[in-house]
Amino acid sequence: MTIEAKLKKEFPDFKFLERTFKTQSIYGTVNIDQITKRINKDLYLFGGLNLFISTELYKGTDKSFFYAILSQDAQVRQYKKQKFVKEEFSKTFVSGKTVKQVIDKLKEKTDFAKFHLK
Numbered sequence: 075m076t077i078e079a080k081l082k083k084e085f086p087d088f089k090f091l092e093r094t095f096k097t098q099s100i101y102g103t104v105n106i107d108q109i110t111k112r113i114n115k116d117l118y119l120f121g122g123l124n125l126f127i128s129t130e131l132y133k134g135t136d137k138s139f140f141y142a143i144l145s146q147d148a149q150v151r152q153y154k155k156q157k158f159v160k161e162e163f164s165k166t167f168v169s170g171k172t173v174k175q176v177i178d179k180l181k182e183k184t185d186f187a188k189f190h191l192k
Contacts, residue, residue, distance in 0.1 A: 077173050084181050088125055100127040100173075109190050114153075120163065120190040121147035127176060141169040142176045146189050164188045 081090060081100065088102035104123040111118050127142045145162040152159075168179040 080174065080177055084177055085125065088123070098129045101125070106191055111190060116153055117151040118163075118190070119149040119158070123189060127173060139169050139171055140173050140176045141167065142180050143167050144180060144184055163190070
């Protein structure tokens with residue numbers, strides 16, 4: 075099974091961009107309508123989810139690895155403040171020797187209940 079097929083199977087809601095020749099990194103998103111919630115009197119405007127899987131770092135050495143980051147975009151206005159600040163909400167970071175290890179760890183470690191999708 076190819077990496078792209080495994081990603082589509084494990085994360086069916088994500089739309090993955092084509093890899094470019096320069097960077098073989100993988101980038102995927104889930105676009106949702108903006109969700110507004112108050113958490114501890116702060117106002118949060120939640121956006122979509124972002125998934126990034128890196129190219130191989132330290133390629134050709136025994137220290138080589140891949141990493142992935144999954145997070146949700148949010149804008150936060152703190153209580154009694156006027157300006158919104160951009161924030162990555164519920165960020166998950168995993169790493170491994172192969173991309174398949176990274177995908178498996180990400181699937182195991184990610185709790186989609188902590189993201190604000192509805």
